[in-house]
Amino acid sequence: MNADSPAKPATLHDVAKAAGVSLITASRALSNPGIVSDKTIAKVQAAAEATGYIPNLLAGGLKSKRSLMVAGIVPSLSVLQFLPTVQTLTNELAAAGYQLILGQTQYDPAVEESVLNTMIGRQPDGIVITGLVRSQRARDRLRRSGIPVVETWDLTDQPIDMLVGFSHRKVGEAVGAYFMGKKWQHIGVASGDDLRARMRREGFLAALGREVPTALVPAPSSLERGRLALVELLASDPKLEAVCCSSDQLAHGVMVEAMARGMRVPGDLAVCGFGNADFGAHMLPSISTVHVDGPEIGRLAARLIVDRCRQAPISKRVIDVGFRMIERQSTAGIGTSSGRT
Amino acid sequence: MNADSPAKPATLHDVAKAAGVSLITASRALSNPGIVSDKTIAKVQAAAEATGYIPNLLAGGLKSKRSLMVAGIVPSLSVLQFLPTVQTLTNELAAAGYQLILGQTQYDPAVEESVLNTMIGRQPDGIVITGLVRSQRARDRLRRSGIPVVETWDLTDQPIDMLVGFSHRKVGEAVGAYFMGKKWQHIGVASGDDLRARMRREGFLAALGREVPTALVPAPSSLERGRLALVELLASDPKLEAVCCSSDQLAHGVMVEAMARGMRVPGDLAVCGFGNADFGAHMLPSISTVHVDGPEIGRLAARLIVDRCRQAPISKRVIDVGFRMIERQSTAGIGTSSGRT
DNA sequence: CTGTTAGCGCATTCAT
DNA sequence: ATGAATGCGCTAACAG
Numbered sequence: 001m002n003a004d005s006p007a008k009p010a011t012l013h014d015v016a017k018a019a020g021v022s023l024i025t026a027s028r029a030l031s032n033p034g035i036v037s038d039k040t041i042a043k044v045q046a047a048a049e050a051t052g053y054i055p056n057l058l059a060g061g062l063k064s065k066r067s068l069m070v071a072g073i074v075p076s077l078s079v080l081q082f083l084p085t086v087q088t089l090t091n092e093l094a095a096a097g098y099q100l101i102l103g104q105t106q107y108d109p110a111v112e113e114s115v116l117n118t119m120i121g122r123q124p125d126g127i128v129i130t131g132l133v134r135s136q137r138a139r140d141r142l143r144r145s146g147i148p149v150v151e152t153w154d155l156t157d158q159p160i161d162m163l164v165g166f167s168h169r170k171v172g173e174a175v176g177a178y179f180m181g182k183k184w185q186h187i188g189v190a191s192g193d194d195l196r197a198r199m200r201r202e203g204f205l206a207a208l209g210r211e212v213p214t215a216l217v218p219a220p221s222s223l224e225r226g227r228l229a230l231v232e233l234l235a236s237d238p239k240l241e242a243v244c245c246s247s248d249q250l251a252h253g254v255m256v257e258a259m260a261r262g263m264r265v266p267g268d269l270a271v272c273g274f275g276n277a278d279f280g281a282h283m284l285p286s287i288s289t290v291h292v293d294g295p296e297i298g299r300l301a302a303r304l305i306v307d308r309c310r311q312a313p314i315s316k317r318v319i320d321v322g323f324r325m326i327e328r329q330s331t332a333g334i335g336t337s338s339g340r341t
Numbered sequence: 342m343n344a345d346s347p348a349k350p351a352t353l354h355d356v357a358k359a360a361g362v363s364l365i366t367a368s369r370a371l372s373n374p375g376i377v378s379d380k381t382i383a384k385v386q387a388a389a390e391a392t393g394y395i396p397n398l399l400a401g402g403l404k405s406k407r408s409l410m411v412a413g414i415v416p417s418l419s420v421l422q423f424l425p426t427v428q429t430l431t432n433e434l435a436a437a438g439y440q441l442i443l444g445q446t447q448y449d450p451a452v453e454e455s456v457l458n459t460m461i462g463r464q465p466d467g468i469v470i471t472g473l474v475r476s477q478r479a480r481d482r483l484r485r486s487g488i489p490v491v492e493t494w495d496l497t498d499q500p501i502d503m504l505v506g507f508s509h510r511k512v513g514e515a516v517g518a519y520f521m522g523k524k525w526q527h528i529g530v531a532s533g534d535d536l537r538a539r540m541r542r543e544g545f546l547a548a549l550g551r552e553v554p555t556a557l558v559p560a561p562s563s564l565e566r567g568r569l570a571l572v573e574l575l576a577s578d579p580k581l582e583a584v585c586c587s588s589d590q591l592a593h594g595v596m597v598e599a600m601a602r603g604m605r606v607p608g609d610l611a612v613c614g615f616g617n618a619d620f621g622a623h624m625l626p627s628i629s630t631v632h633v634d635g636p637e638i639g640r641l642a643a644r645l646i647v648d649r650c651r652q653a654p655i656s657k658r659v660i661d662v663g664f665r666m667i668e669r670q671s672t673a674g675i676g677t678s679s680g681r682t
Numbered sequence: 683c684t685g686t687t688a689g690c691g692c693a694t695t696c697a698t
Numbered sequence: 699a700t701g702a703a704t705g706c707g708c709t710a711a712c713a714g
Contacts, residue, residue, distance in 0.1 A: 009486060011707060022685050027709060037683060052482065057462040058408060059707030062399045062690050069442070069463075077428040080421075087418040090445055099459065100443045101410070104431055118440065121398040122410075141393065145350060223620040249620070256625050279564040279590070284597050352691060363701050368693065378699060400691035403706050686713075691706105698701075 010051035019047035030055070061123060070126040070305055071119040073103040073112070075194070078220040081247065081275050081294070082130050085152065088298030089128060096306045098125065107194055107219060113138045120145050126305030131196065132156055148308040150301040153292075154196060155320060162308075164300045164319045168196045171290050171323050172203025175244055175272060178325060180207060184242040184270065189214040190229035190250045192221050197246035200274065204244055213237050221246065226253015227260075234261075240269060242331070248273035248280045251287050255330065270331040285329030292323050351392035360388035371396070402464060411467040411646055412460040414444040414453070416535070419561040422588065422616050422635070423471050426493065429639030430469060437647045439466065448535055448560055454479045461486050467646030472537065473497055489649040491642040494633075495537060496661060503649075504659045505641045509537045512631055512664050513544025516585055516613060519666060521548060525583040525611065530555040531570035531591045533562050538587035541615065545585055554578050562587065567594015568601075575602075581610060583672070589614035589621045592628050596671065611672040626670030633664050 016026035021040055029036045029044035036044075047053075061067035070093050074082050090100045103119055105112035113135050119127060120141065126148045133139050133151065142149050142160050149161040154168065179187060189204065191197045193216045205211060213236035215229035229250060234240055245251040251273030258269045265271055265285055273280060273289040280287035300319055307314055357367035362381055370377045370385035377385075388394075402408035411434050415423050431441045444460055446453035454476050460468060461482065467489040474480050474492065483490050483501050490502040495509065520528060530545065532538045534557045546552060554577035556570035570591060575581055586592040592614030599610045606612055606626055614621060614630040621628035641660055648655055 012709095013707080023707095024686080024709075025684060028684085031709085035683070040684085052485065054458060054462045054482075054486075056403075056464060056707050057459070058399050058403045058464050059690090060709070062397075062403055062692090063707080063709045065690080067399060072443075077424055077431070083418055083424075087445070090418070090443055094445070094456075099463070102413075102431055102441045102443045104428070104435070115435075117395060118398070121395045122440070123397060123399050141395075144393070145395075222623075224623045227623055252620070253623065256623065260625055279593070282563075282565045282568055282594065282597065284601055354691080364691095365693075365702085366700055369700085372693085376699070381699085397691050400706090401693070403708090404691080404693045406706080684714080686711105688709105688711085690708090690710100693704105693706090695704080696702090698699100 010053040011056070012053070014051050015044060015047045015053045018051055019043045065123075066309070067123045067125055068098050069101055069122060069124045070098045070128060070302075071103060071122070071124040072100045073105060073115060073119070073127070073129045075107045075130065076104050076220060077102075080220075080249070080277065082153065084294035085130070085298040085301075088295040089302050090298075092299055092302035093305070096302070098306070109134050116142065120147065125309050126150070128152060128301045128305065133160060134195075148305050150304050152297050152301055155318075157318065159318060162304050162314065162317045164297050164304070164321060166292065166321050166323050168199035169203040169206075171274070172200035172205075173207045174203075174323070174325055175200070175274075175290065176204040176207025178272075178327075178331075179204075179242060179244065182242065182270065182331070186237050186239045186241040187212045188233035188237060188240050188243045189245075190226060190233065190243055190254060191216055191246040192219050192250075193217065194219055200246060201244075213240075217250065221250045223249055223253040223256060226250035226255075227257035228253075230254045230257040242270040243272070245271065245273045248275050248277035248287055248289055251289070251330065252279070252283070255283075255285075255287070266330050266332060272331050276326060281328065285332075288328045288331040289326050290323050291326050293321055296321055351394040352397070353394070355392050356385060356388045356394045359392055360384045406464075407650070408464045408466055409439050410442055410463060410465045411439045411469060411643075412444060412463070412465040413441045414446060414456060414460070414468070414470045416448045416471060417445050417561060418443075421561075421590070421618065423494065425635035426471070426639040426642075429636040430643050431639075433640055433643035434646070437643070439647070450475050457483065461488065464488075466650050467491070469493060469642045469646065474501060475536075489646050491645050493638050493642055496659075498659065500659060502658070503645050503655065505638050505645070505662060506660075507633060507662050507664050509540035510544040510547075512615070513541035513546075514548045515544075515664070515666055516541070516615075516631065517545040517548025519613075519668075519672075520545075520583060520585065523583065523611070523672070527578050527580045527582040528553045529574035529578060529581050529584045530586075531567060531574065531584055531595060532557055532587040533560050533591070534558065535560055541587060542585075554581075558591065562591045564590055564594040564597060567591035567596075568598035569594075571595045571598040583611040584613070586612065586614045589616050589618035589628055589630055592630070592671065593620070593624070596624075596626070596628070607671050607673060613672050617667060622669065626673075629669045629672040630667050631664050632667050634662055637662055 016023045026044050029041045103115040128150045130153045132154050151163045154165045191201045215232040217225040251271050255265045263269050273287045276289045276291040357364045367385050370382045444456040469491045471494045473495050492504045495506045532542045556573040558566040592612050596606045604610050614628050617630045617632040
């Protein structure tokens with residue numbers, strides 16, 4: 001059933017010849033059927049089927065200036081935070097005929113710059129980046145490239161081009177205000193050492209009005225890192241009552257370590273996460289957290305890119321999707337029920 | 342600092358003109374410096390820098406038949422199982438100058454086929470797929486495309502081209518043998534409804550030598566689905582002693598639901614997962630599981646593609662990376678220590 | 683509705 | 699070591 005044509009794949013030229021029409025008619029029949037007669041469309045489609053024709057999108061893109069690719073750039077795929085965004089982005093783009101090229105920056109500005117350069121070289125129809133681009137050179141280059149750019153998961157009033165995100169500073173302030181309301185005295189922070197986590201921590205401390213012990217953990221955050229963070233925080237303050245974490249994974253680890261030491265959550269130790277990971281709502285105790293609509297960010301980013309490519313008017317270049325604190329058992333009064341929210 | 346050239350980006354033509362050399366000399370100076378004099382290299386590099394030149398990889402790929410892109414196809418990014426593989430793959434490929442284009446099949450053969458088609462149209466230098474391609478048409482097409490293909494995370498002696506994976510049947514048998522050794526009588530299975538999880542379940546049942554109650558959960562598996570699965574399994578068999586799960590996420594959920602009902606793990610209920618997710622080793626109790634080296638799969642797949650592209654000889658077209666059962670507290674005798682392994 | 687002409691930006695022939 | 703010509707496969711212009 002195979003060993004058919006080990007040789008060269010069919011080109012549009014072959015299809016046109018097989019269908020007995022000109023090259024351009026074949027092209028139109030396949031990609032712009034509106035302006036071709038039904039009969040020729042049928043002929044061409046049959047010929048395409050028969051020859052096993054697959055359009056060469058590189059050639060098409062070179063000529064038409066539309067590569068139908070969008071670059072998606074994340075710090076690392078192991079930062080689960082961004083996964084729903086990337087997933088939705090990929091799907092929404094696919095639905096519009098675009099494919100995603102993936103890049104990872106490893107939280108390294110130098111890597112980011114080099115990744116962005118090769119990405120630009122691929123002539124993508126859009127670039128979606130998690131976070132703001134830090135390097136000024138890269139920002140200039142992107143702007144001058146003329147490629148639609150969407151920065152995400154952060155907020156500024158001077159984006160390179162477009163933006164879908166929210167204020168990490170405000171997240172921190174909201175959680176800080178919540179902690180203040182609880183009257184906890186012995187507070188700690190377990191935070192990733194990336195820029196956005198630092199911003200949240202700053203907002204948190206601003207709301208508290210004072211410094212508190214902080215365990216800084218390297219990315220990606222994980223349960224294990226959360227356990228180690230609590231060990232560190234308890235060493236700083238044995239009377240620790242509450243911990244604010246920069247991710248639900250860290251919060252989970254803090255909770256496990258607490259229980260391993262016979263501390264009750266939230267009875268002896270309250271714990272709050274960030275990101276509203278899917279497991280948090282169904283654990284025992286369930287994890288208080290900050291909800292961010294990752295899929296919506298991906299959806300909006302995709303729409304901005306697609307609209308821009310279609311020359312459709314963009315209503316807002318900067319979209320703040322906001323966030324929402326979710327109080328669950330890990331910071332609530334009692335922690336005995338089934339864990340369902 | 343911006344608003345420099347809103348117009349067209351520099352092409353190699355511009356660089357050559359600025360450097361006072363011919364087009365092709367500029368090309369060689371940048372991509373094949375070995376055969377150009379140092380002086381002209383310096384001139385061209387300076388000109389490239391000055392003009393802000395970024396090579397158009399679409400054009401280069403069209404001519405050279407090397408697009409420097411590799412297609413990576415997963416069922417869904419939300420299946421965390423595959424993430425380490427995709428991440429390593431992306432990084433290893435990037436190190437060799439290749440970029441990954443991402444595709445998701447949603448576990449749908451029809452989607453898979455269409456994704457593969459557009460992928461082929463992008464002329465990737467390789468295609469890496471999680472799982473075996475099911476559709477015969479797609480297999481034929483891939484073979485005839487001449488593009489190096491690596492199927493992963495499964496095993497067959499008739500791959501489309503190359504393969505890096507392991508036998509899910511054998512995984513199931515190994516876990517089944519382990520369960521047999523424990524003499525548990527009341528056994529249940531919580532399994533995703535994808536092909537590979539089904540294969541593991543078949544191997545598991547074969548080792549047990551009998552049927553057992555099974556809760557089938559839709560992908561992606563999650564903690565919540567695990568909780569629901571245990572509810573279902575307990576309804577079938579209230580005396581349930583042990584559950585074999587198709588992922589660590591499900592196992593986690595089963596454990597949470599068990600504890601919510603006052604059952605002890607492993608005292609009243611033993612639980613085993615699959616995949617060795619990072620959280621499993623550090624929970625309380627830690628989760629017994631089957632370890633699969635996801636990063637290694639990605640690394641090997643990348644190497645196969647790169648070697649093939651460099652015309653290097655491929656020693657083995659089918660690589661079985663195997664697996665390893667890891668016994669932790671969730672199926673062990675006692676469950677009281679710190680959770681560290 | 684269809685066809686002819688031209689060229690996207692680059693790298694592979696050849697030649698010098 | 700450098701250059702001139704040619705074409706990868708396709709689509710935007712125009713023409714008919």
